[in-house]
Amino acid sequence: MKFSALAAACVGAMVAAPTLALDNIVIKGSKFFNEKTGEQFFFKGVAYQPRSGVSGDLDPLADPIGCKRDIAVFKELGLNSIRVYEVDYSKDHDECMKMLEDAGIYLVLDMPSPKYAINRKAPYWDEEIMGEWKKKVDAFSKYSNLLAWIAGNEVTNDKDTTPASAFVKAAIRDMKAYIKSKGHSTPVGYADNDDMNIRMNLIDYFNCGDEKSRADFYGINIYRWCGDKTTFKTSGYEDVTKNMTDYSIPSLLTEFGCNKVRPRTFPELKSLYGPDMNTIFSGGIMYEYSEEDNDYGIVSVSYGDSKLTKTGDYENLKKALAAAKPKGVKMSDYKPATKESTCPTLGPNWHIKSDVLPPTPSTARCSCMMDSLSCTLASTTLTKDEGTSLGDAMGYICGQTSCDGVSHNTTKGFYGDYSACSSAHRSAWVLNENFSKSKKCDIDGVKTTTVKSPKQKDQGSCLKQKDDLNNDGATSSGSGSSSKSPSSSSSSSSSGKSSANGNAASAVVSVQLFSSAMAVAALFALF
Template sequence: MYRLSNPILAVLLLCATFALAVQNVKVQGADFVNNVTSDRFQIIGVAYQPGGSDGFNPGSGIDPLSNGTLCLRDAALMQQLGVNTIRIYNLDPDLNHDDCVSIFNGVGIYMLIDVNSPLPDQSLDPGNLASSYSLTYLNHTFAVVEAFKNYPNTLGFFSANEVMDTVGTGATSPPYIRAVTRDIKDYIAKNSPRQIPVGYSAADVSQILTDSWAYLSCDINGNSNDPSRSDFFGLNSYSWCGPTSPTANYEASGYNTLISTFGNTSIPVFFSEYGCNKVEPRVFDEVPVLYGNMTSVMSGGLVYEYYEESNDYGLVSFYSNGTSQLLVDYDNLQKQFNTLNVKALESMDSSATAIKSPSCSSSLISSSGFNNSFTLPAAPSGVSQLIDSGVKNANQGKLVTVTDTAVTLPVYSVSGSLINNLAIKLLPNDESNGPNGATTTSSGASPSTTKKGAAGKIQAGLCGSAAMAIVLAFLLL
């Protein structure tokens, strides 16, 4: 029996490796790429902050990824919408996010995580940089890394959001943003099982935009492994307003200027927010442009935002009684996403990835008021020890099995009719979501919408057959 148990155990362990997980995405030059196939990854996403400011209440155990029932509903709607990435702004690293993250992972949706929050000592204060850049603050950012580092669908971390939003903050904040990026990347290198990209989300302030990108994407002293260098650059842009607005075209919106500005980028550039609502309802006629002639430079974008709030940027309205209703913006965005050619978007642009990052120099800065010193503040006392030892008693997230797929909360269409049989479709291992039911896979297979249940049965059947064959073989010895 001892001879028999070892091969059976081996087969069981082999079968256990079939896990529902997307492939990691990494930065390669100016692109995000699939870590297995090296296919280019274009962000087709939405900003996700359920409940707005009320959706983040750590004292009550609430943050955007703390309620699996709500995440299941939202994942089903996002999967149908065609997104492959969400951005989450405010998170409590001490809460359990396993259910929500596992659901989004199961439907092939990645996450871009902001490490800051509006609570005291949990973000850089542009008006008080030296004191806000503290051990307490960095302990919080590292705790967020700990909470999300083990999830395969963690695409990256934003070290800061719009800290440089005026000419004045462009004069003072840049070294601190690079310092925080450095510290987070040092922590990841020491404490994470894989390298996870860290970057910045910039305000669209024309006077400092080019300098912000140039300052954050260069290598200090020519060090190609400089940890303070941003791995990616996000831009919160609302310059395209359509369809009747005078800015609803490639030139008037300034999109052509962005392509010229970032044409020689050495890191991925994408819209970390977009979707002007000066003209309502939004028709998102910028989508074919963003994923068309801009893909030689841009890596996609995230529409602001999923939940409807008082600012009227939402795609879906949610009510206190648990019901929700799609808005016309949801339908309009879905129609635009459905026109995209996912396979074409995956094609690599080898010329973009070949661009080497420049060495940091004051000559990169074009405006006189922007900071051109690349001497960064030293990490606060105790940070090096924190990096070496890791956050004490850190909450480390892990994927869990997703068993429920049917949405139990009522969801209504734009016309007001109840959407029946709304459910998530768990994708086979290694696939990510895409528009119009398309998925991308590391195996090179054709796009499909195969349910994980079916895939699981196939895999279980194969594993069971293999195990039985080995058992019979050994019994016949």
């Protein structure tokens, strides 16, 4: 992903007369198909995230003026899909989504938002994040042109952040289950950053193990093909294509379009939609539609304004897309012969016990735990300064006592009983743990309170509470996970700090939330 501040996207409609709902796009083996016609579906899309002229939260799918302006361009380009990174689920998207539907354009929508996302440096999949994602699913699942969800975009981007992928995979597991429980079958996938050192481990990891936790499709964000002098071979596209041969789920380029040479002429489309790649990849999404500070746009637009100016890239993309005529296979003739991948093993570039996932969050369990505390936060809504002070305190406390109940160690497959609670709830648990030993509840810079007679007498019954998918809470962990504390977890957090340049083992151990005061402070900066 080439921009850090994700914005919401809006799309509109140009056809006044009502049309029937778009045909359902389904997955069979490693390909997408139009369920009605049986024709193979190839993505011809753009990343749609206009940010100019926006005040407050970004949501172009709630801007009918921008939607009407841009959908005319989408049709002129011959697009069939757009990718949107962020929306505000509380806003009305009916008008834009209907305009998109009438124009024959499908939506690929990212589940995370800047505030509710899995942090690669301090990863957790918790009740708060899952709750927000569920609301987004509820808001958009009614639209027939919602084609796919993306549960993570470049979350793991180097070997030191591989532990974060365990939490993304847990999120995929839980969101797939939630979508199914609502009577929908929209696929959920992941988009990686094409890092050569971890690429194959990620590709294998998101397609191994239990089908319920595997990604439904895999996306690659790639920016290697730079200019007309680059070729299929020299760009590295050939190697990327070989990596996906015999992959059992669909793959596509979820971002592409190197801008080192401008105007861009998009020579990679000839390979992407031609015989070099179209038997392996299901097309792709060009980055990006609107011209922003990063200089990737094909048009210049502003939120709520009908004016549009085309950049030098526009006609070149239009020409390249017009020439792209991928030859697919009929769904009835396609016989998948591939199997799921083998999970990666622990090593210098992989810090996850691959057969164990973090637990499904349980709001009931976390609420029960909070009701059992004798020392807790006066409020779970904190300022940035309070979050920083609390982070410092957590780092110190967990250097003196075990915080296993709210910590995790991905190399050992350990996830504490309350590790899927929100960051505020995890902090309250630590405060109470410290209070039980020191009888001190005060924290400098943070308002705390003591409770003489907690509503919940002990936490034993809390572990039996159902999770947020209504499953019985027999254990604290996800599939195959152990709730037993690893022998290294207490000692590994004794320093109260994470090592920036330690070896692989210490880097993984430092992922535990309260072994790094800075990580905690960063989490609370969101409040």
